[in-house]
Amino acid sequence: MTDSVRVSTADILRFLDGAGITYQADGCRDITITGCSALSDPQRGSLTWSRSADVDFARLSTIGDLVLVAPEDVTGDIPTGIFVLAVKQPRTVLTLLAREFFEEKPSPTIHPSAVVETNAMGANVSIGALSYIGPDVTLGDRVRIADHVSIRGRVTIGDDTTVDSGAVIGAEGFGFVRHNGIHLHMPHFGGISIGERVFIGANSVIQQGALTDTIVGADSLLDCAISIGHGAQIGKGSIITTHAVLTGSAKIGDRVYIAPGSIVINHKYVGDDAFVGAASLVNKDVGAGEFVSGYPAKVLKGLPKPNPTA
Numbered sequence: 270m271t272d273s274v275r276v277s278t279a280d281i282l283r284f285l286d287g288a289g290i291t292y293q294a295d296g297c298r299d300i301t302i303t304g305c306s307a308l309s310d311p312q313r314g315s316l317t318w319s320r321s322a323d324v325d326f327a328r329l330s331t332i333g334d335l336v337l338v339a340p341e342d343v344t345g346d347i348p349t350g351i352f353v354l355a356v357k358q359p360r361t362v363l364t365l366l367a368r369e370f371f372e373e374k375p376s377p378t379i380h381p382s383a384v385v386e387t388n389a390m391g392a393n394v395s396i397g398a399l400s401y402i403g404p405d406v407t408l409g410d411r412v413r414i415a416d417h418v419s420i421r422g423r424v425t426i427g428d429d430t431t432v433d434s435g436a437v438i439g440a441e442g443f444g445f446v447r448h449n450g451i452h453l454h455m456p457h458f459g460g461i462s463i464g465e466r467v468f469i470g471a472n473s474v475i476q477q478g479a480l481t482d483t484i485v486g487a488d489s490l491l492d493c494a495i496s497i498g499h500g501a502q503i504g505k506g507s508i509i510t511t512h513a514v515l516t517g518s519a520k521i522g523d524r525v526y527i528a529p530g531s532i533v534i535n536h537k538y539v540g541d542d543a544f545v546g547a548a549s550l551v552n553k554d555v556g557a558g559e560f561v562s563g564y565p566a567k568v569l570k571g572l573p574k575p576n577p578t579a
Contacts (some may be wrong), residue, residue, distance in 0.1 A: 275315075276302050276370045278352050281336065283508025284369055285354075292363060293355040296347040300334050301351065305367050311335055316371075318363040319343070338363045377411070391428065403439065409465065422477045423460030432464060435472040438463075442476040442517060455479055457499060464484075464488070464505070470495065479517075484525070504541065507564065522557065526577060531566075544574045 270548035278298045285292055306315040311332045318338040326345045347353055351522025354383055356362045377393040378495040381383060385402045391410035396402065400414050403421035409428035415422070418432050422439035432438065444455040460480020464487030471473070471493040475483060479498040485491065486505035495509055498516040501566045503509065504523035512530045514522065519533040522541035533539060539555040546569075555561050560574040 272375075274303055274371060278336065280370070281354070284366065285362070288365065290356065290365070292362070293341070294352070295355070296352045297350055298352060300350070300352050300503075300510040302334070302336050303365075305369055308337075314365060318359045318361065319496055320359065338366070377413075380416075383414075392411045397434070415471075420568070424463070424477075427465035427467065429465055430469070432469045433471040433473075436469050436474070438469070438475045440476050443515065444479050444499060444539070459483065459500060461485075469490070470511070471577060473497070476501075476517075486518055492529075498535065508575060526575075 278300050282294065282363065288386045294524065301314065302316050302479055303314050305310040306379045308316050308317045308319050311317050311329060313332045314334045316336045317321045322340040322342045322344055323360055324339060324343055324345055329351055335350065336352045336385060338354045338356060340359055341355050341357055343353060343355050354362065354532050360508040377395040381398045382398045383396045383543035386401050386404040387406045389407040391408060391412065393411045394408050396414040397416035397418065399416060400418040401421065405423045406420050407425045408414060409426060411429045412426050415432060415434040417435050424439050425441055439461060441457045443459065445452045446455065456478045456554045457477050459480055459482045461475055461477050461483045463485045466488045467485055468490045473491055473493060473495045474495040476499040477483060478494040481500050483497060483500055484502040486503055486507065488506045489503050490508045491510040492509060494512050496514045501515040503521045505523040506523055507521050509527045511531045513527045514532045516533065518534040518536045522539060522543065524542050525539050527545045530545040530547050531551065533551040537551055539545065540550060540557035542558045543555045544560045545551060545566060548564065549562050549566040550564045551561065560569045561567060562569055
């Protein structure tokens, strides 16, 4: 936390009203905060949140000067020095407030050590140290490329997308045939299309397509250290978490969640709104809205589908 940013409860309420967020405010309104802290280790003069409606206000009263974002059914007597915002989605509201008031927003810059061979760049693009951007790459507005990133081949990246450190976009896919006792690599002619507002985590790899493009739809989130094979397609708003693997030509629908360490083998389809549990092997198509888990993955019936972003 830093005293360079000081946010009052009035500032917070103005923002929520402007964003059209419904809330119930209660407690001390004469509070100024300078940053965020975890509820497990709350810091005086900070913004924090609770997933549970059962809040230990007695413990928080010893800290003071806290703004707490909590569920709508939060219970307990609010002590002096605590301001409570009861909302439908506490984690979402915390994120919006943190982004609005406390997120650092550095000016867009291209590091002098970066190698940028494309002229097809939008406005306010940032490129980090020792990154390489090839001549056939197209970058939209406000794209942020971190350090040590390689992007080559026919790649299009949409507005407001982030590519974190060490990612490789445009590597040729692992496509081979065996002929006369030796392995021959299939030349790759496809490209990569990445939509708007996508996040690509550190050390992830997206391979270019062999004959068709590899596609990542708008608003999808790719965690660190994942592998997207040649010609794979990811729909809009999907989340692929760490160490997941989509092999060649796998297809993921919209709003799919794939948990850590899972594998979707080539040419298999995961339908819209499906959930794939951790360390699963998807070797059969998954229907829309299904919850599958296991090795190999099987449909889990009668169980509520997890909501990891709640």
